Amino acid sequence: MTAHGAHGTARTGIVDLRSDTVTRPTPQMRRAMASAEVGDDGFGEDPTVRSLEEVYAARVGKDAALYVPSGTMANQVALRVLGEAGGAVVAGRTQHVVAYEFGAAARNAAVQFHTVPDDDGIVHPDDIRRAIDLAVYHQPAVCLVCVENTHMAAGGVPWTLEALGAMRAAAGALPVHMDGARLFNAAVATGVDPAAITAHATTVMSCLSKGLCAPVGSLLAGPADVIERGRLERKRLGGAMRQAGVIAAAGLVALTTMVDRLAEDHARARRLAAAVAERWPAAGVDPDRVQTNLVVFRPPEPLGVIDFLARSGVLADMVAPGAVRLVTHFDVDDEGIERTLVAIAKAP
Numbered sequence: 001m002t003a004h005g006a007h008g009t010a011r012t013g014i015v016d017l018r019s020d021t022v023t024r025p026t027p028q029m030r031r032a033m034a035s036a037e038v039g040d041d042g043f044g045e046d047p048t049v050r051s052l053e054e055v056y057a058a059r060v061g062k063d064a065a066l067y068v069p070s071g072t073m074a075n076q077v078a079l080r081v082l083g084e085a086g087g088a089v090v091a092g093r094t095q096h097v098v099a100y101e102f103g104a105a106a107r108n109a110a111v112q113f114h115t116v117p118d119d120d121g122i123v124h125p126d127d128i129r130r131a132i133d134l135a136v137y138h139q140p141a142v143c144l145v146c147v148e149n150t151h152m153a154a155g156g157v158p159w160t161l162e163a164l165g166a167m168r169a170a171a172g173a174l175p176v177h178m179d180g181a182r183l184f185n186a187a188v189a190t191g192v193d194p195a196a197i198t199a200h201a202t203t204v205m206s207c208l209s210k211g212l213c214a215p216v217g218s219l220l221a222g223p224a225d226v227i228e229r230g231r232l233e234r235k236r237l238g239g240a241m242r243q244a245g246v247i248a249a250a251g252l253v254a255l256t257t258m259v260d261r262l263a264e265d266h267a268r269a270r271r272l273a274a275a276v277a278e279r280w281p282a283a284g285v286d287p288d289r290v291q292t293n294l295v296v297f298r299p300p301e302p303l304g305v306i307d308f309l310a311r312s313g314v315l316a317d318m319v320a321p322g323a324v325r326l327v328t329h330f331d332v333d334d335e336g337i338e339r340t341l342v343a344i345a346k347a348p
Contacts, residue, residue, distance in 0.1 A: 015336040017272075018317040020182075020210040020265075020293060020329035028257065029214065029250035036249035041067075041241050048245030052252050053219065059255065060183070060204050061195030062221035066230045067248060068239050071181045072101050074205035074220040076108045078177040079144070080233040081226055082202060085110035087143030090131045092118025094153035094320075096179055097146055108237065112140060121151030122163055125170035132172075145171045148179040149197065150186045153319060155285070156269070156294030158186035164200040175202040181218070185211060185292040188262045202226065211262055211293060212254035213330050216247050258330070265293040265328040268337045272326050275344045295326040304348045312343035 016022050025033070039045035049067050057065040068074045075097045083089055089105070091098050093115035097105065105111055114134075116127035128145055135141040147167060150156045159167075168176060178201035180186070187194045198204040203222035208214035220230055234240055273290040276283060276297050283297040299305045302322050309316050319325045326340070 013313065015314045015332055015340055017326040017328065017332065017340065018315050019325075020327050023209075023211065023213040023329050023331050025215045025250050026213055026253065026258075026330075029253045032249040032253050033246050036245040038243040038245035041244045046243065046245045046248070048252070049241075049248040052248040052255075055252060055255055056206070056219040057221045059194050060180075060198045060206070060221050062198065062204065062227075063224040064227040065219050065221035066227050066234060067241075067244065067251070068218055068220060068234055069216060069241070071096070071179070071205055071207040071218040072104065073234070073237055073239050074218045075101065075146075075177070075179055076104050076237060077220055077230045077233045077239075078203045078205065078222075079105050079109035079111060080236075081229045082144045082175040082177055083109050083111040084143040086140060087111050088114040088131065088140035089144045089146055090114050090116060090123065090128050090142055091146040092116060092121075092123050092148065092151070094118055094151075095146060095148045096152060096181065097148070099153070099320075111143065114140070114142065118151065119154060121148075121154030121157030122159065123147050123167055125166045128167065128170040132174075142174060145174055145176045146179065147176065147201070148181075150182045150189075150292050150294070152182070152294060153296065153323075155290060155296040156182065156185065156292035157289070158189050158291055159197070160190070161192060161196065161200075164197065168200040177201060178204040180204045181207040182210060182292065184259045185262050185266070188259065189266055189291040208251040208254045211265060211329050212251075212258040214247070214250040214254040217251050219251075261330070262293070265330070265332075266291065268328040268332065268334070269293045269295055269326070271337055272328070272340060272344070275341045276326075279344050279347060293328045297324055298322045299324060299347075301348055308347045309340075309343050312339070312346075314340050314343050 053065040149159045183206045273287040285297045
């Protein structure tokens with residue numbers, strides 16, 4: 001058993017593949033949290049929060065960053081500062097900001113989505129240009145383009161730099177927000193520096209509490225003036241925090257120690273993808289396309305599969321009707337993967 005296994009499967013007896021949000025803070029994170037230097041972040045006086053924001057901004061090549069409680073809040077702040085009331089936001093129909101935030105954009109930002117096909121995880125340039133052209137025909141003018149990298153619903157697909165460049169060119173002068181909840185998975189999988197990926201976006205959000213194992217928090221980065229407006233919107237949304245250095249300390253450990261090891265999660269996900277493709281050839285999984293830590297598939301009896309896996313000590317989740325998701329992460333070791341492979345082979 002690997003050392004990582006001592007952190008996960010061996011302790012719980014359950015292989016939890018529902019999400020990478022189930023990860024728990026590492027011992028190093030807990031020590032950092034216990035000894036964190038703190039201040040009132042409402043006054044901008046928490047040194048640990050400031051350090052975390054500066055480190056993230058530098059990693060993604062942006063002027064400034066903002067620490068918020070969740071990825072959803074980061075996305076909503078971006079919509080409020082980059083969007084326009086009554087305007088149209090071009091986004092893939094299965095992106096998190098569209099499908100998994102309970103309609104928050106309509107309530108928080110007064111925008112409406114112009115959704116486009118994204119089954120391959122990409123917002124295509126022709127769809128962006130067409131949406132922009134529709135303003136001539138009395139349809140809402142596009143004010144923002146949103147992309148997701150990696151794209152969860154498409155199976156953790158990372159964008160290529162070529163595709164990002166084409167998207168950016170199609171958007172023209174419009175701002176672009178990148179939901180990079182799993183940006184570092186994309187960077188590790190493609191071997192591309194995060195700043196090169198985010199150069200095609202005005203703002204970018206990343207979660208610390210998914211594969212990076214921090215207990216809470218996400219970051220939004222972009223131009224200094226945009227982030228300054230974002231601080232006001234964070235306050236309006238109830239996201240301003242006080243002595244937040246206690247949790248920001250874990251985020252610093254996450255950014256400095258947990259990124260490179262994501263490659264282990266990717267390798268384990270490919271093993272799962274191969275087993276899924278062998279067990280259910282028509283479930284829509286091509287193991288060669290699984291580059292990060294997500295395996296999304298559609299077996300003939302999805303609820304039966306979920307139930308069988310649970311009775312076998314393996315937890316899985318569904319992200320849409322008929323769509324089962326397996327997510328590898330730090331708390332699942334090779335032993336856990338082996339148990340899952342056995343369960344998949346026997347599943348109905």
